Amino acid sequence: MKKTNETITARQRRAKRRYFTAVLTLALCAAMTCPAFAAGGDPLTIVNNLSDFIFSIIKAVGVIVLGWGIVQVGMSIQSHDASQRTQGFLCLFGGLMIAFAKEILTTIGAL
Structure with a gap:
């Protein structure tokens, strides 16, 4: 019967240690927060x-594919x-299309 009591107390100690570790971690996270203020300005510039x-x-x-x-x-x-050679030319032209995708989209008016 004594082994059972020792096991229960050991389990209780481990549970208390885990509980106090979790509480201490949450308290430290709450204490070490700092406010982050958004910069004033146009949010569209961030998207651009x-x-x-x-x-x-x-x-x-x-450019790598090219x-x-x-x-x-x-x-x-x-x-x-x-x-x-055919695969090389396909890869070459595909790389050109990828490398100049923004310019192509701007030219056709999609961007």
Whole structure:
């Protein structure tokens, strides 16, 4: 019977330790908060900045695809492989389309 009482008290101690750890963590989170004030200005500029950032990432991916297409075309010319040359030109033109996506969309009036 003594083992059961010791086990219960050990469980109670662990439960109390977990409870106090959770309370202390929540109290620290509440004590260490700092207010964040939004900058005054036009929210449309934030959206435009995000749009420019996303299009710059897309442009970087397009340049990488364009470079890979150039490598494929060069390797196909060296090995005289027509199917690889076709894939290289498709990759090259796809990279150009991706790299200049924003300019294309602006030209056709979609952006």
